[in-house]
Amino acid sequence: MILVLVEHADGRPDGLSLEALAFAGRLASDDGQPVEAVLLGAGARTGAAGLGGHGVTTAHVGEDERLTDYAPAAWAAALAQLVASRSPSTVVAAGSTRGSEVLAHVGARLELPVAANCIDATPGERFGVVRQRWGGSLLEDAWLDAPVKLLTVAPHALPPVEPAAGKSAPAIEPFEPQIDDLDLRVRMTRRVEAAGGATSLADAKVVVGGGRGVGGPEGFGILEELAGLLGGAVGVSRVATSAGWRPHADQIGQTGLRIAPDLYIACGISGAIQHIVGCKAAKRILVINKDADAPIMARASYAVIGDLHAIVPAISAEIRRVSGRENRSATT
Amino acid sequence: MNILVCVKRVPATGGTIVLTADQRAIDTRYLGFTVSPHEECAVEEAVRLVEQHGGSSTVLTLGPAEAEEQLRDAMAIGIDRAILLETDRSDWDPMATAAAIVDAVRDAEAAGEPFDLLLFGNEAADSGGYQVGIRVATALRRPVLTGVKGIETRDGMVVARRDGAGGASEEYDIALPAVLAVREGINLPRYPSVPGRLRARKKEIERRAPERRPGGPELVRLRVPQERETATEILGSGPEAAPRVVELLQQLGVLGR
Numbered sequence: 001m002i003l004v005l006v007e008h009a010d011g012r013p014d015g016l017s018l019e020a021l022a023f024a025g026r027l028a029s030d031d032g033q034p035v036e037a038v039l040l041g042a043g044a045r046t047g048a049a050g051l052g053g054h055g056v057t058t059a060h061v062g063e064d065e066r067l068t069d070y071a072p073a074a075w076a077a078a079l080a081q082l083v084a085s086r087s088p089s090t091v092v093a094a095g096s097t098r099g100s101e102v103l104a105h106v107g108a109r110l111e112l113p114v115a116a117n118c119i120d121a122t123p124g125e126r127f128g129v130v131r132q133r134w135g136g137s138l139l140e141d142a143w144l145d146a147p148v149k150l151l152t153v154a155p156h157a158l159p160p161v162e163p164a165a166g167k168s169a170p171a172i173e174p175f176e177p178q179i180d181d182l183d184l185r186v187r188m189t190r191r192v193e194a195a196g197g198a199t200s201l202a203d204a205k206v207v208v209g210g211g212r213g214v215g216g217p218e219g220f221g222i223l224e225e226l227a228g229l230l231g232g233a234v235g236v237s238r239v240a241t242s243a244g245w246r247p248h249a250d251q252i253g254q255t256g257l258r259i260a261p262d263l264y265i266a267c268g269i270s271g272a273i274q275h276i277v278g279c280k281a282a283k284r285i286l287v288i289n290k291d292a293d294a295p296i297m298a299r300a301s302y303a304v305i306g307d308l309h310a311i312v313p314a315i316s317a318e319i320r321r322v323s324g325r326e327n328r329s330a331t332t
Numbered sequence: 333m334n335i336l337v338c339v340k341r342v343p344a345t346g347g348t349i350v351l352t353a354d355q356r357a358i359d360t361r362y363l364g365f366t367v368s369p370h371e372e373c374a375v376e377e378a379v380r381l382v383e384q385h386g387g388s389s390t391v392l393t394l395g396p397a398e399a400e401e402q403l404r405d406a407m408a409i410g411i412d413r414a415i416l417l418e419t420d421r422s423d424w425d426p427m428a429t430a431a432a433i434v435d436a437v438r439d440a441e442a443a444g445e446p447f448d449l450l451l452f453g454n455e456a457a458d459s460g461g462y463q464v465g466i467r468v469a470t471a472l473r474r475p476v477l478t479g480v481k482g483i484e485t486r487d488g489m490v491v492a493r494r495d496g497a498g499g500a501s502e503e504y505d506i507a508l509p510a511v512l513a514v515r516e517g518i519n520l521p522r523y524p525s526v527p528g529r530l531r532a533r534k535k536e537i538e539r540r541a542p543e544r545r546p547g548g549p550e551l552v553r554l555r556v557p558q559e560r561e562t563a564t565e566i567l568g569s570g571p572e573a574a575p576r577v578v579e580l581l582q583q584l585g586v587l588g589r
Contacts (some may be wrong), residue, residue: 295347
């Protein structure tokens with residue numbers, strides 16, 4: 001049996017957890033195992049009800065109120081309990097912040113190895129995994145030798161699987177997690193909601209990125225202008241954040257944000273692998289760079305060669321000119 | 333405060349990755365070395381906390397003899413002491429790494445002061461296992477939180493902040509001694525000064541031979557993922573390309589209407 005940790009909020013399973021379920025489903029079909037889920041905290045039962053189409057036969061729900069505020073060690077204790085009572089061959093979690101954290105706790109408690117950010121797993125005489133290094137720029141083939149295999153699934157690394165129609169909801173099995181006070185030493189005390197406002201970089205359909213070529217904080221004005229005209233957001237490479245030109249929240253990269261806009265306009269960015277990790281999910285990339293051989297060109301659908309300080313304002317001016325002409329003709 | 337921060341020597345990769353002939357490592361002949369951005373910030377955070385509260389800081393790494401460079405980089409921005417757990421150049425898995433760090437922490441604390449805080453980067457830049465800090469904390473029976481973007485100290489405890497879903501912030505009140513794995517963005521690391529580098533060069537590094545425990549996962553080989561190279565359409569050079577770019581933006585439907 002393959003046991004999958006399913007995170008949930010507002011009665012719905014989390015997207016990355018659904019990806020983890022799809023991964024578990026593929027693994028399970030390799031040797032005919034059932035897939036079961038575990039959901040913790042308030043709303044677990046509601047979250048579980050929607051999982052039938054995702055290949056889950058049984059959902060273990062631990063709705064203990066002590067689990068409602070996220071506490072990684074307590075979640076891990078509940079998972080470890082199920083491992084002992086249900087003997088799964090494999091435990092799978094999303095490679096999300098919480099999934100990675102909880103599974104690492106399980107591995108630490110049970111003294112078992114954890115393969116993080118897997119994109120493939122092959123059961124057999126030895127259990128093989130393919131996992132990501134360098135945020136996905138490099139792959140590792142490894143053996144995971146353990147009585148119970150623990151692995152997390154690399155986010156957005158695999159194509160999504162449509163939920164199967166007409167499948168019944170999983171059998172719900174409530175359980176009582178045995179939690180120690182020690183497991184509750186680290187528990188979310190407060191949640192502070194975000195202030196609303198400008199287009200979130202993570203969700204923007206168009207992103208204008210700036211790197212070393214921008215030259216300094218003042219240089220971003222022209223990028224902001226272009227982003228504004230396109231209803232998009234400005235992001236930066238690590239060069240800009242390390243130099244203190246822009247806040248880390250604007251950073252696109254392996255240690256920053258991973259974005260998936262329809263169009264990414266990369267200005268003065270050479271394309272270090274860590275930055276590519278952050279922007280490779282963009283549908284299309286337009287590169288503006290003086291260097292026609294910059295590494296980022298390998299990912300570029302389109303390019304303009306030259307100085308961004310001249311090119312970007314020219315694009316903005318042309319956008320204004322074309323919109324102005326269209327506005328005029330619309331009124332006649 | 334007495335703080336230990338752990339770092340890992342990794343190659344400073346550029347635009348591509350080239351592997352060694354046996355495909356078990358990155359070919360580093362033409363590369364410099366660094367630590368992960370998360371760890372740079374962990375080192376800076378340790379220095380700041382000691383500046384704020386007094387006490388001392390130690391940087392530790394498990395790695396080859398050359399990892400001394402990364403220890404000296406940390407001391408150059410103000411870390412007081414350094415410990416090298418010297419290995420052969422092989423890849424140590426997260427369980428073995430954590431066990432060796434636990435040994436070193438226990439030895440250091442037996443010989444001197446207990447650490448109020450053990451700081452790690454959220455994940456190593458290369459192997460990205462997301463687990464060493466948690467394994468160390470579990471063995472030492474200390475509370476641990478990862479993904480930390482802000483640390484505020486209060487009497488005998490810290491309030492650790494990290495990003496939650498939907499742009500919200502999550503806060504955790506954690507009693508000391510504790511273990512925290514931090515993310516880049518918690519602070520902006522300072523550049524080392526020349527006097528800082530000179531002082532660091534003169535400092536003794538405590539060297540130990542770590543015991544290697546079995547663990548996993550076991551590396552078979554590395555490979556560079558096959559990505560199809562995208563065919564690049566050059567739209568033009570210089571500002572004269574602007575009309576062609578705007579035509580493209582219209583075709584792509586991003587010129588809002």
